[in-house]
Structures are given as structure tokens and as C-alpha cells.
Amino acid sequence: MHIYDLDTPALVIDLDVLERNIANMAAHCQDLGIALRVHTKTHKIPEIARMQLAAGSQGIVCQKVGEAEVMARAGIRDILIPYNILGPQKLRRLTALARMARNEGHSAITVAADSEETVRGLSAQAAADGATIRVLVEVDTGGGRCGVQTPEAARDLGRLVADLPGLELAGMMTFPSNPRAQPFFDCARDLWARDGLPCEVLSGGGTGLEAVSKELGFTEHRSGSYAYEGLTRIKTSADLTPERCALRVIVTVVSAPTPDRIIIDGGQKTFESYPPKPYGLVVEHPAARIQAMSVEHGHVDVSGCDHRFRVGEKLSVIPLHQGKVTNMHDEVAAARNGEVVCVWDVAGRGKVR
Amino acid sequence: MHIYDLDTPALVIDLDVLERNIANMAAHCQDLGIALRVHTKTHKIPEIARMQLAAGSQGIVCQKVGEAEVMARAGIRDILIPYNILGPQKLRRLTALARMARNEGHSAITVAADSEETVRGLSAQAAADGATIRVLVEVDTGGGRCGVQTPEAARDLGRLVADLPGLELAGMMTFPSNPRAQPFFDCARDLWARDGLPCEVLSGGGTGLEAVSKELGFTEHRSGSYAYEGLTRIKTSADLTPERCALRVIVTVVSAPTPDRIIIDGGQKTFESYPPKPYGLVVEHPAARIQAMSVEHGHVDVSGCDHRFRVGEKLSVIPLHQGKVTNMHDEVAAARNGEVVCVWDVAGRGKVR
Numbered sequence: 001m002h003i004y005d006l007d008t009p010a011l012v013i014d015l016d017v018l019e020r021n022i023a024n025m026a027a028h029c030q031d032l033g034i035a036l037r038v039h040t041k042t043h044k045i046p047e048i049a050r051m052q053l054a055a056g057s058q059g060i061v062c063q064k065v066g067e068a069e070v071m072a073r074a075g076i077r078d079i080l081i082p083y084n085i086l087g088p089q090k091l092r093r094l095t096a097l098a099r100m101a102r103n104e105g106h107s108a109i110t111v112a113a114d115s116e117e118t119v120r121g122l123s124a125q126a127a128a129d130g131a132t133i134r135v136l137v138e139v140d141t142g143g144g145r146c147g148v149q150t151p152e153a154a155r156d157l158g159r160l161v162a163d164l165p166g167l168e169l170a171g172m173m174t175f176p177s178n179p180r181a182q183p184f185f186d187c188a189r190d191l192w193a194r195d196g197l198p199c200e201v202l203s204g205g206g207t208g209l210e211a212v213s214k215e216l217g218f219t220e221h222r223s224g225s226y227a228y229e230g231l232t233r234i235k236t237s238a239d240l241t242p243e244r245c246a247l248r249v250i251v252t253v254v255s256a257p258t259p260d261r262i263i264i265d266g267g268q269k270t271f272e273s274y275p276p277k278p279y280g281l282v283v284e285h286p287a288a289r290i291q292a293m294s295v296e297h298g299h300v301d302v303s304g305c306d307h308r309f310r311v312g313e314k315l316s317v318i319p320l321h322q323g324k325v326t327n328m329h330d331e332v333a334a335a336r337n338g339e340v341v342c343v344w345d346v347a348g349r350g351k352v353r
Numbered sequence: 354m355h356i357y358d359l360d361t362p363a364l365v366i367d368l369d370v371l372e373r374n375i376a377n378m379a380a381h382c383q384d385l386g387i388a389l390r391v392h393t394k395t396h397k398i399p400e401i402a403r404m405q406l407a408a409g410s411q412g413i414v415c416q417k418v419g420e421a422e423v424m425a426r427a428g429i430r431d432i433l434i435p436y437n438i439l440g441p442q443k444l445r446r447l448t449a450l451a452r453m454a455r456n457e458g459h460s461a462i463t464v465a466a467d468s469e470e471t472v473r474g475l476s477a478q479a480a481a482d483g484a485t486i487r488v489l490v491e492v493d494t495g496g497g498r499c500g501v502q503t504p505e506a507a508r509d510l511g512r513l514v515a516d517l518p519g520l521e522l523a524g525m526m527t528f529p530s531n532p533r534a535q536p537f538f539d540c541a542r543d544l545w546a547r548d549g550l551p552c553e554v555l556s557g558g559g560t561g562l563e564a565v566s567k568e569l570g571f572t573e574h575r576s577g578s579y580a581y582e583g584l585t586r587i588k589t590s591a592d593l594t595p596e597r598c599a600l601r602v603i604v605t606v607v608s609a610p611t612p613d614r615i616i617i618d619g620g621q622k623t624f625e626s627y628p629p630k631p632y633g634l635v636v637e638h639p640a641a642r643i644q645a646m647s648v649e650h651g652h653v654d655v656s657g658c659d660h661r662f663r664v665g666e667k668l669s670v671i672p673l674h675q676g677k678v679t680n681m682h683d684e685v686a687a688a689r690n691g692e693v694v695c696v697w698d699v700a701g702r703g704k705v706r
Contacts, residue, residue: 009706084664087361149610265439295394311468323622324622352362352623352681
């Protein structure tokens with residue numbers, strides 16, 4: 001089936017582009033000499049995670065316990081959830097996951113923590129359930145989000161993790177990787193070494209910051225958005241080319257009410273509503289400007305196009321916010337040269353907890 | 354179970370507020386003397402649609418064929434899909450729906466159309482499948498989206514609908530209802546009457562514009578967002594009060610890295626990322642400002658709060674974009690006085706086609 005024969009709106013992945021993006025990032029990290037750990041939040045699809053692992057990624061990242069459950073059920077081991085896991089429901093699911101998913105004899109599940117409350121909760125549940133959870137101490141090195149604020153606080157929390165039952169101290173993590181964090185990490189590593197605390201893992205993150213993590217002496221880097229590629233790294237929509245961007249939304253022209261305007265059947269609930277404008281690139285007609293989004297309609301200014309659009313015509317649009325688009329759709333068709341090869345469930349979608 | 358015992362992030366509806374909002378809108382339309390047709394896109398939940406119908410709404414609106422299928426399966430009849438339905442897959446599903454869902458002997462399915470292409474597609478499929486589809490001609494009266502541009506074009510398209518097999522001409526629709534559209538409709542009605550075209554329905558829309566539709570002489574008005582209430586009608590976030598807004602997101606404080614900052618476990622994939630800031634109102638601590646959103650983290654400035662937030666604490670947040678929040682979640686708990694009464698599937702979510 002050709003992608004234009006799909007009912008719309010339909011998410012489509014160009015497999016050639018996806019494979020190239022995956023291979024390029026794997027080669028980039030190999031060249032740098034830093035291990036890649038792929039973040040799956042962009043696609044939430046086990047099949048793509050397996051492609052990334054096959055290309056050399058040493059493990060994956062999930063942002064939610066529910067996403068990790070999906071990936072573990074698909075047979076994937078070595079999963080990092082860089083998030084403070086709190087509350088009885090999530091903790092029970094986390095220990096169940098850690099007991100099920102073993103990686104060469106070790107717990108395959110690592111989480112981040114930045115507080116005593118989180119660490120004590122993890123330990124109590126793991127000890128009660130006979131599980132072991134690997135823990136990275138999260139440090140704030142300028143991101144202004146989660147993370148302990150000083151090397152001393154990192155050492156203190158590391159010490160607590162090392163002392164508590166059910167936990168295995170793995171090291172530290174931060175987001176995003178930041179060149180100015182060198183003094184912080186130098187000091188923290190020194191403090192950890194003096195205390196004899198293990199620091200097998202130093203994990204940085206952010207697509208495009210792989211070299212920064214290497215410079216900081218990290219052991220691994222977390223990148224995700226590169227698989228589909230989009231505005232996270234490509235800063236101007238003019239650079240969103242079909243050769244670089246794997247994701248498309250196939251839409252139908254549902255109305256052509258004036259010579260200057262067409263309406264497509266994808267709006268905020270298909271594309272996300274956050275600017276910058278235009279909201280996506282029309283592959284077949286780059287001069288068409290998606291300039292406004294209603295909830296279920298896209299408003300396209302076609303005054304710059306010679307083409308006469310007809311109602312019922314299909315178009316391919318490269319969206320700006322791949323991860324957020326993915327988060328609203330249950331399935332995506334994988335295609336090569338315009339022909340649908342298979343349809344993947346976005347199996348991690350909706351696993352909000 | 355108390356709403357604070359739900360795992361987070363969790364969507365919760367305050368049933369008292371929902372019922373009050375539904376009753377108020379029903380009374381408002383009754384006072385005005387205009388029939389209400391509720392738009393279900395805000396909630397996508399058949400149970401709520403039934404509450405709205407019980408309160409006096411004469412029918413419902415769905416934006417997608419898939420949403421209409423969900424509502425029809427739940428036993429709801431008289432469904433308007435104010436959208437140009439195109440393409441063989443959707444047309445086949447539409448005629449199947451029209452054959453299944455009958456309303457007092459008539460087709461229970463009405464759609465909008467603004468082009469000959471749409472109308473001919475509807476007719477061909479309906480005739481082939483032995484179905485009847487009711488059609489409203491969509492007119493553009495300043496909304497700048499879909500819709501024919503002149504009264505004459507409305508008449509011509511109405512005539513075509515009336516002439517083609519498988520279709521039943523019901524009247525006209527527009528969005529949003531606009532006082533300046535009076536001359537357009539006066540002229541269009543006149544042209545239709547001269548041609549003997551039926552115009553049983555004149556449908557306007559937009560929560561808050563009920564009186565405008567009445568002034569224009571319309572027979573019904575489509576309102577949706579009033580059920581949960583939010584920024585569509587309440588223009589400043591200061592007015593997003595717990596007494597008016599039915600939807601909440603229960604979140605957990607997952608980090609309190611500095612005295613001024615807490616991080617909650619809801620970000621762009623829970624709340625939507627589009628400003629204005631703050632991104633929602635923290636019910637328990639209105640001085641807390643949700644000032645930034647990462648993909649899965651909410652960044653809250655608590656410098657204005659006396660309360661000392663602790664990691665693991667639960668909070669209730671009124672989101673700004675109810676319909677878009679709903680679109681990212683599979684279920685919502687309905688609660689009264691803080692106690693969960695039941696959990697509803699957001700059954701229409703993800704029905705993107």
C-alpha cells in the first residue's frame with residue numbers, strides 16, 4: 001500500500017531516513033568514544049528501540065515506569081528511568097520489573113534519585129519485595145530542574161544509597177550535559193572516591209551534546225530525538241528536510257475555500273499547537289505555509305504555490321515536535337520508498353505513570 | 354479512594370462542578386430559546402455525553418468518524434460531524450454508521466460539506482451502501498477556515514445535495530457564530546427558499562456565543578468546552594477557579610531541589626506546552642507558579658508560598674487546555690468531595706480518523 005492510500009491523518013516513518021539517523025548517531029558516539037544510551041521517549045516503539053540496540057546502543061532510557069514495562073515485555077534489558085519514582089503503586093511496579101528484567105545477573109532497571117525521600121522509598125519497597133534497584137544520583141549542573149545542588153549533597157545521597165538495603169549505587173547523572181559542570185563533577189568524583197563509593201556510571205544527556213559528555217569524562221550519553229530528527233536539534237524549520245526527518249503526517253486537503261487557502265485534516269490534536277510557525281513542512285509543496293492550527297484543522301496559506309490544490313488530495317507534512325506528535329497517536333506506519341512495510345503500535349503511548 | 358491516593362499524574366473530574374456546568378449551560382440555552390447540541394471533543398467520554406443529553410441537549414457533535422463510532426456504540430443517536438468527510442475508508446465507515454444509527458426513522462448521522470468533491474463522495478458511497486447521510490452546507494462567515502464564501506455558493510451546493518442520491522439536505526452550519534453574518538444568512542435563506550430547498554437546521558457554534566446564534570435566527574448552537582471550563586472562555590488564568598473548572602490533574606512533587614523550586618510529575622505530555630504561563634493553577638497553593646514545562650516535568654516557582662513542600666506530596670492542578678489534556682490521557686477518575694466515584698475511559702481519545 002502506498003502511503004497516500006492510508007486514511008488520514010496518518011503517522012508515517014520513512015525507514016531509510018530512520019535507519020540512517022540511527023546509524024549516524026551510533027557512528028558519532030563510536031567516533032567520540034562514548035557509549036550511547038538511546039532515549040525512547042521520542043518514538044515509544046519497542047521495534048525502533050531494538051533497531052537502536054542492534055546499531056550499538058548499550059541500553060535504553062524510558063521516562064515512565066509504564067514505558068519501561070512496555071520495553072521490558074518486548075525483551076529489552078538495561079533500562080534507565082532517569083526520574084524520581086515515588087508512591088506505592090509505581091514502587092511496586094518498579095520492583096516487579098526489576099525482579100523480572102535481569103541483565104547478565106544484575107538488575108536491568110536503573111533509576112535516578114535526588115532526595116532522601118525518593119531513596120528511602122525505593123529501598124523500602126525493594127527490600128520488602130526482594131528486588132535490587134540500581135540508582136544514579138541526579139545532580140543539577142545548570143539545568144534548573146531536578147538534581148542535588150552541590151558535590152557534597154551528591155556524595156551524601158550516594159552514601160545513603162550505598163548504605164540502604166535493596167539498592168545498588170551505580171553513579172551519577174545529569175541533564176543536559178553542560179561544559180561548565182566540569183568543576184562540579186571533578187569535585188564530586190573526588191568526594192566519592194574518598195568515601196569509596198562506586199561510580200561505574202556517569203550519564204549525561206541531550207541530543208547534540210554527545211561530545212560534551214565525552215569532554216566531561218562521562219561513561220554514557222543519552223540521546224533520543226535524533227531518531228526522527230526535528231526542531232530539538234534543527235533550529236529553523238527551513239532545515240527540516242525530508243532527507244533528515246523520518247516522521248511524516250499524511251493529511252488530506254479537506255477544503256479549498258479560497259484560492260489562497262487550503263484546510264488539511266490535521267490540527268492541534270495531530271501536530272501539537274506550539275509555534276514556531278509554520279507548524280510543519282509540506283514535503284510536496286515547500287512554499288505552502290501551515291500558518292494556523294485549529295483543534296482538528298490545519299490552515300495552510302498556499303498563495304506562494306503554483307500548484308492548484310484539490311479537495312481530497314493527500315500531502316505529507318514533516319511535523320516540528322516529533323515526540324509530542326507521537327504522544328497523541330496510537331500507531332505509525334513504517335514505509336520505504338513510499339510503500340508501507342508494516343504498522344507499529346506506539347506501545348509506550350499513554351503510559352503516563 | 355481519595356483522589357490523593359491515585360497514582361500520578363492522574364486526570365480527575367470534580368462531578369459537582371461538571372454537573373453544575375452542564376446544568377448551567379442547559380438552562381442558559383433554554384432561557385435563550387435555542388437548542389443546544391453539545392460538542393464532545395472536550396471530554397470524548399460517552400458517559401458525560403449522556404449526562405449532557407439527559408440535561409436537555411438535543412444531540413451531540415463529534416469531530417471525527419472514529420469519535421462518532423464510539424458514541425454511537427454507546428447508544429447515542431443524533432450525531433453531527435461538522436467536517437468534510439473524504440476518502441474511501443472514512444466514507445465506508447460513515448455509511449455503516451448511518452445504517453446502524455437511526456434516529457426516529459431518520460439517519461442519525463449528519464455531516465458538513467463545503468465542496469462538490471465532498472458532496473459527490475458522500476453521495477456515491479451512501480448510494481452504493483443503501484445509506485442516507487444528512488448534510489449541512491458549511492459556510493464561512495468570517496472564521497476563515499472551511500466553508501463556502503457566498504450565499505450563492507451555499508445555494509448551489511445545497512441544490513447539489515438535494516439532487517444527489519443518498520443525501521438528505523438538512524440546512525447550513527458555520528463556526529464560529531458571528532453577529533456580522535446576519536446579511537449572509539438573510540440572503541442565503543432567501544435564496545434557499547426561492548429554490549424550495551429545505552433548511553430545517555441552521556447550526557452555529559462556539560461556547561459563549563449561544564446568544565449570537567439565537568440573534569442570527571439559528572435553530573441550534575454547538576458548545577463544548579463549558580463542560581470542563583477553561584481558557585476557551587475564561588480569559589485569564591486568575592479566573593480558573595476550582596468552583597468553575599471541573600478538570601484537575603493530580604500530580605506528585607518529585608523533587609524540591611531548592612527552597613524556591615519544586616518539580617511535579619506532569620510536563621508537556623500531561624498538560625500541553627502552549628503558554629500562557631502559568632501553565633495551570635495549583636488548587637492547594639494558588640501562589641505556586643507553574644512557570645516552565647519540560648516534556649515530563651513541571652517546573653514550579655514556590656517562592657511566593659509559605660508552605661514547605663515535601664517530596665511525595667500530592668497537588669491538584671487545573672490545566673489550561675482541557676481538551677488537549679484529555680487528548681493525551683486514556684482515562685479519567687470522576688470524584689465527588691475528593692472521593693473517586695468511578696473511572697471513565699476517554700473512549701474517543703486516539704480516534705484520529
